[in-house]
Amino acid sequence: MNDTLYRNFEKLVEIAIRGKKFQVPENNTCLRAFQYVSPETIPYGRFCWNQECQLCRVTYKLEGQPDSAARPVLACKVLVAEGMQIIELTDELKWTLSGVLKTASAPSSPG
Numbered sequence: 001m002n003d004t005l006y007r008n009f010e011k012l013v014e015i016a017i018r019g020k021k022f023q024v025p026e027n028n029t030c031l032r033a034f035q036y037v038s039p040e041t042i043p044y045g046r047f048c049w050n051q052e053c054q055l056c057r058v059t060y061k062l063e064g065q066p067d068s069a070a071r072p073v074l075a076c077k078v079l080v081a082e083g084m085q086i087i088e089l090t091d092e093l094k095w096t097l098s099g100v101l102k103t104a105s106a107p108s109s110p111g
């Protein structure tokens, strides 16, 4: 892993992306966290990484705040937080995260 990709972090925090839980480095943006969980695919997304393209838009809630409204934000701008529940993704993010968001229990066909 190229450590210069990520801002300094001392621990991982747990977030959920469409209900699936991941451990990601604190002090990093959501988009960088997505790259942490899917380093092979996020670089292929058409992301500008500087708040212009809007292709990284997500909607999230915070765990433990069930009454809070879902917040639409740019994943390249907002830092991850413990208990963040990302509930909506753009098509670009769905495509680049599709591998890690697949259910692990999907049956494989024999031979």
Ligand code: FES
Binding pocket: 031, 047, 048, 049, 050, 051, 052, 053, 054, 055, 056, 057, 074, 075, 076, 077
């Ligand atoms: S990656 Fe372009 S706005 Fe976030």
